[in-house]
Amino acid sequence: MMRSASVSRRTAETDVAVSIALDGTGKAEISTGVGFLDHILELFALHGLFDLTVKVTGDLHVDQHHTTEDTGIALGQAILQALGDKKGISRYADIHLPMDETLTRVALDISGRPFLVFRTTFPTEKIGVFDTELVREFYQAFAINAGLTLHVETLYGENSHHIAESCFKGLARALRQAVALDPREEGRVPSTKGTL
Numbered sequence: 001m002m003r004s005a006s007v008s009r010r011t012a013e014t015d016v017a018v019s020i021a022l023d024g025t026g027k028a029e030i031s032t033g034v035g036f037l038d039h040i041l042e043l044f045a046l047h048g049l050f051d052l053t054v055k056v057t058g059d060l061h062v063d064q065h066h067t068t069e070d071t072g073i074a075l076g077q078a079i080l081q082a083l084g085d086k087k088g089i090s091r092y093a094d095i096h097l098p099m100d101e102t103l104t105r106v107a108l109d110i111s112g113r114p115f116l117v118f119r120t121t122f123p124t125e126k127i128g129v130f131d132t133e134l135v136r137e138f139y140q141a142f143a144i145n146a147g148l149t150l151h152v153e154t155l156y157g158e159n160s161h162h163i164a165e166s167c168f169k170g171l172a173r174a175l176r177q178a179v180a181l182d183p184r185e186e187g188r189v190p191s192t193k194g195t196l
């Protein structure tokens with residue numbers, strides 16, 4: 001069974017197409033019109049071992065906000081769809097992800113009860129032309145639409161590029177573990193409720 005999904009989402013502000021295969025090889029084809037967003041989505045695919053295609057046409061004449069947020073919405077929806085009935089998944093995962101001077105902790109639960117705790121701040125407003133405040137916007141949109149309980153905390157760090165990258169690599173590595181099928185679950189949904 002292929003755990004994959006495609007989502008197309010069009011509004012007056014953006015046109016987003018996302019395809020993901022959870023049991024992939026890390027192959028990425030990303031084009032959002034925002035260079036840094038492309039960069040972190042490529043990292044996300046590689047470190048999650050997801051095959052990921054993301055094509056976005058957004059209102060970048062306004063700013064990068066809608067493009068970044070709507071990409072998070074569509075990616076979250078695609079992952080939720082690809083998970084299907086969630087039978088046999090590991091469900092929980094956490095990781096400490098170091099990048100040079102930065103250390104970020106990501107803990108998540110594929111719970112169906114969306115919640116974001118985001119304790120990461122950036123020492124600069126921009127990474128290149130990318131607004132660092134949009135990292136949180138992305139995580140909020142992603143967690144809500146994927147149905148994740150998602151906790152992100154940067155314990156320390158000085159460089160904004162490293163901080164953002166540690167967040168996305170941490171998300172990818174934790175998600176890779178949480179979506180992985182655990183043979184000991186024998187195809188059960190890992191919840192006493194019988195559903196997630």
Ligand SMILES: [Mn+2]
Nearest residue numbers: 039161162165
């Ligand atoms: Mn980088």
